[in-house]
Amino acid sequence: MSEPAAEHETATFADLGLGERILKGLAEVGYESPSAIQAETIPHLLAGRDVLGLAQTGTGKTAAFALPILDQLDLSQKSPQALVLAPTRELALQVCEAFEKYASSLRGVHVLPVYGGQGYGVQLSALRRGVHIIVGTPGRIMDHLEKGTLDLTQLRFLVLDEADEMLNMGFAEDVETILKDTPDNKQVALFSATMPKQIRTLSAKYLNDPVSVTIERKTRTADNIAQRYLICSYPQKVDALTRILEVENFEGMIVFVRTKNETETLAEKLRARGFSAAAINGDVQQTQRERTVNQLKAGKLDILVATDVAARGLDVERISHVVNYDIPTDTESYVHRIGRTGRAGRSGDAISFVTPRERYLLKHIEKATRQPLTQMQLPSVDQVNETRLARFDDQITAALESPQISFFRDVVSHYIRAHDVPEVDVAAALAIAMQGDTPLLLDPEAERRAQRTFDDRPDRGDRKAPAGGRDRGDRPARGPRAGGPPLASYKIQVGKRHRVEPRQIVGAIANEGGLDRRDFGRITIRPDYSVVELPAKLPDGALEKLKNTRISGKLIELQRDVGPPKGKRED
Secondary structure (H helix, E strand, O other): OEOOOOOOOOOOHHHHOOOHHHHHHHHHOOOOOOOHHHHHHHHHHHOOOOEEEEOOOOOOHHHHHHHHHHHOOOOOOOOOOEEEEOOOHHHHHHHHHHHHHHOOOOOOOOEEEEOOOOOHHHHHHHHHHOOOEEEEOHHHHHHHHHHOOOOOOOOOEEEEOOHHHHHHOOOHHHHHHHHHOOOOOOEEEEEEOOOOHHHHHHHHHHOOOOEEEEOOOOOOOOOOEEEEEEEOOHHHHHHHHHHHHHHOOOOEEEEEOOOHHHHHHHHHHHHHOOOOEEEEOOOOOHHHHHHHHHHHHHOOOOEEEEOHHHHOOOOOOOEEEEEEOOOOOOHHHHHHHHOOOOHHHOOEEEEEEEOHHHHHHHHHHHHHHOOOOEEOOOOOHHHHHHHHHHHHHHHHHHHHOOOOHHHHHHHHHHHHHHHOOOHHHHHHHHHHHHHOOOOOOOOHHHHHHHHHHHHHOOOOOOOOOOOOOOOHHHOHHHOOOOOOOOEEEEEEOOOHHHOOOHHHHHHHHHHHHOOOHHHOOOEEEOOOOEEEEEEOOOOOOHHHHHHOOEEOOEEOOOEEOOOOOOOOOOO
16 A cells, blocks of 8 residues: 655644643654654554655654654553664664653653663663663664563564665664564564665565555755855865854854764864864763753854764754765755754755865755755955954953943053053053963964965875765775774675675674774675774774674674684685
8 A cells, every 4th residue: 555645734743643641742842743754654553554664864754653652652561562673873872862752751661772882781681670662773682582681572563764774784684583573463664765675575574564655855955044065175174164163153053074983073173272062973872962952052052063863853943054064975964964954934054065076975965956055265364354353342342331341440540550551552461361372363474374385285185085985995895094093804704605795794893893984994705704804903892792793694703814724725
């Protein structure tokens, strides 16, 4: 049965059949009207139907399955009633966070994230106490099932979130094994951004007469968002961002980067330059995230440095600017990112940093959104100095209106009488004391010297190629990123006969071991095993965790590679 999403007239969530407790929780978090995927999906899930949903990230599909599950939970039952499978731990954490937010008015709902990289002890303790909803990655769920520490016999709801990505990462066999280990009478919802043959086969096998819901791909961007781009090399990005922050008139800003590590690094650099900045990513605890977002809303924080996953669902009217510090490699992410500004009919600004090698990504975005981006120039020294002088004038004007002006006028007058110094000299001396060691204005000549030095370097240009881009250094099988950590060879027990591909190896190891995909070097796939170059010094505990990682349903048993026995050649 196919029911593509149409224009819906639903005004509120109450029209979808949700109970009062859920509606109260939605009101508390400020949700008023459902998105298209929510309006089309929730009534079917509440009616007990299986659902096959074609929907992109950012369409609101998490609430589409989370709200019906919460509405139908039996809180007296301590064994898991709902299982959500997600391809990455970042997404698993995001989905858990959403469940907890929507369940704010329900007492005693227990949601547990289960993913590789987290200690078993925490998960086992929670499972023993009783859990209603589990959100996990297939590999770690499989481990618990094999150890007998996870009981799915009472499962009522199962969700496959971003199913195509799970299969692309090599979790197909794990997903099928998990599905077979669950009750036949469970309700299943499968969501995928694409519908390849493998997904349709999975759906036909494990979903019972599902309702098909298709949400049209959103690639248009709002007309009230001014979109600009700046061509700059990777080493210039921090200075470029600093100048933009000085010259642009912004209220709140989100700066998007690709990796969790980069959020912390960039936020620290911005704070060192005097800006009020903080980082959020998939590793930030929920309480800390809420505290940071509340500071942004209240104006106590001006800049949020975030990854795509961490910023999903973020709605702060005060955000006037979005900066793509790392331009996204897909148009959906771009549309979702810049949609964080221009809220509630207000105007917004989106600025994307584009390295020379990333021009093709810019063309893809313009083609998909059917809207051209305007090229901007790096703010000049004169523009920065003009802004600094204007800000200095504003500080003086504000100080003149202070109730303390009378007291300090007497203090300064006493100094002038005692030392016979002109008033303007005293004012200048106070400005020097206030300014400290940081010069008020940029030096144009120093700037010109720095630019000449950069232009004359033989290796000028990008020091860091875009993740997912076309540079050879980005392909795991061709070597690590320049300047990265020393690599060592590791052996895994899956090879050609297991029909394994490099992307599956990268996806599984990065996900379960907490590695960045750019930490991978050469990957050599042999008939019965593969050799992977990874950092010689892996994060604490990563080696032990990765021994139990699965690819295509088989334990990889990762260990340092010592090469073939003496006198024996490899094939």
